[in-house]
Amino acid sequence: MSLSVNGAYALIDSALVIGGQEVKGLKKFDFSVKRDKVNNYAAGEGVYSRSRKHKAFEGSATFYLREVLNIIRSAQVNDLTDVPPFDAPFLIRSSDGDLVPHTFKNVEFTEHTVSMEMDGDDTEVEVPFIYSDLVIG
Numbered sequence: 001m002s003l004s005v006n007g008a009y010a011l012i013d014s015a016l017v018i019g020g021q022e023v024k025g026l027k028k029f030d031f032s033v034k035r036d037k038v039n040n041y042a043a044g045e046g047v048y049s050r051s052r053k054h055k056a057f058e059g060s061a062t063f064y065l066r067e068v069l070n071i072i073r074s075a076q077v078n079d080l081t082d083v084p085p086f087d088a089p090f091l092i093r094s095s096d097g098d099l100v101p102h103t104f105k106n107v108e109f110t111e112h113t114v115s116m117e118m119d120g121d122d123t124e125v126e127v128p129f130i131y132s133d134l135v136i137g
Contacts, residue, residue, distance in 0.1 A: 019074035019077075025063050025066060025070075026061060026063055027063065028060075028061065029062075030060050032057075033057055034055065034056045035054070037051065037053070038051045056130075058130050058131075059131070060126050061126070062124050062126045062127070063124070063125050064125070065123040065125050068125050080109040083108070085107060086106075086107055087106070090104075101136070102135070103135040104131045105134070105135060106132035107129050107130070109128070112127070
């Protein structure tokens with residue numbers, strides 16, 4: 001599998017298994033880590049310190065519609081939001097050419113939206129998700 005990740009990276013291998021079945025129809029994988037940070041001020045003009053609060057791990061995956069239906073069927077659930085948490089391991093080639101393992105921990109889909117088309121086996125579906133941690137290396 002070869003995908004673009006943030007332009008500078010190429011996703012070259014994935015052994016993504018959801019509901020006991022290997023996922024083959026993954027087209028795109030975007031992710032972000034956000035942390036709330038706030039400047040703290042004392043009596044003077046400048047910043048005294050900075051508060052760092054919780055991190056938010058989220059992203060989206062784009063699948064072929066047929067793969068979304070396979071995931072639901074193999075996990076024996078009604079929709080993607082009912083799929084149990086899973087880990088998503090990937091090998092990503094950096095812009096330097098190094099292979100870097102990334103594992104997204106406890107991934108869960110947060111939305112199930114499908115737009116149908118005529119003869120839509122190749123319809124692409126973007127699915128938002130959250131995860132609990134990203135292990136690199």
